[in-house]
Amino acid sequence: MDPRFVYDSFVQLLAGVPLTLELTAFAFALGLLLAVLIALMQISGLRILRIPAGAYVFAIRGTPLLVQIFLIYYGLGQFRPTLQSLGLWQFFREAYWCGILALSLNSAAYGSEVLRGGLQSVSKREIEAGRACGMSGLLLYRRIILPLALRQSLPAYGNELILMVKATSLVSIITMMEVTGIAARLISETYRPVEVFIAAGTIYLIINFLLTRAVSMLDWWLTPHLRGMSTIGKAEQAK
């Protein structure tokens, strides 16, 4: 192994970092929006909403992301005339948008389960206090339920963010030149997979390290009410 070549590859791969981050950010944001919607459908108690949401999560979580990417990128090509007539072909023609769509749909399925857990963890008593003060519907969600649920979900959702960073490497298969895409090109030019992949792995490691730190900081900042208190101490205090 040649350290010098690892370093050179590292520098070249940095060119793919912006695209990796862009794909992550887009997919994560869209995924989060969709995840909130699906989680609310799941806990709505209405069969007509719960069943489609459950089926969606079941299908997406039960199939590989790579298969989903192929289905969207190659599969939708079969419906080109229909998509053209709907004016959507512009969108599905681009590997970029197909990749983001697949990643978002995937993230939404996993994220919705995390949020569902968070929503279900919100204390019935705090919700009841909100109702007793005259809050209902959106106001109750906006002021009480969602702030508590999102805080509860944050650590687990940070995990989802990291999975998403790594999942973007899969869209290199559909021609996207993010970090892994550039790595694959370098290997085909140099036949030195060890150095190139070590460099690529290091980049993902650095990105994920920084994101993990950022999520912990956000968590710390959002939960002053839990600071300096063990679970047992809290139960005692509540008496």
Place this chain on the structure above:
Amino acid sequence: MIEGAAMQPVISLRNLRKSFGALEVLKGISLDAHKGDVIAILGSSGSGKSTMLRCINMLEIPTAGEVVVTGESVKLKKQGDGLAIADRRQIDGIRARAAMVFQSFNLWSHMTILENLVEAPIHVQRRPRAECIAEAMALLEKVGIADKRDAYPAHLSGGQQQRAAIARALAMHPQVMLFDEPTSALDPERVGEVLAVMRALANEGRTMLLVTHEIAFARDVATRVVFLHEGLIEEDGPADEVFRNPKSERFRKFISNTQHR
């Protein structure tokens, strides 16, 4: 006309019934609470006293009967075997006028004490922020925890949390206050500080309905006592009178049992 309005009860329950499945918890309760009344609602567990209180602000929807709060009859519609809320907005308004204090405080854990107090005045009643904050500070002063304004509920003792919850209820300018066993979840040495706050409110002439196990407090502070047994009112009268000369044998037993503890 004005005198008529003054005589009108703040809360009026008419033949109130509530069932949970096959179990009928309230079997026809009628009760009027007038301005300035401090009504202690007593009864052994399972007698339906908390359910009755929770039917007033519709945290439980009655199965039959009528609830009138500050002259406004709660609009309910038929649904299946029972009733359902017909006008969401009306209920939200009534809930702000009949503020509730819970057994386990139920403060919002992600908000500071001050934020807990101004939440409903700002977001439900849409009053000016500065006014709400100034008023909340005065209320915290009144219940003796002004120094805790920026603390979170989990960092307070139970007694302090319950006093904060009482201040949160007061912040909405309620016309009547509903207390649901406010001292039952407290350590014995914390009960006194909460009762002192409630006594001060009673002395101000506030209308209060109080579900409690504190017989001594009821005897001392309440203007009227209502004793529930198996979903019906068994004894009802001025506090000093019912304790001195109870009409119902069950209530006589109930007070002698609780006094010997």
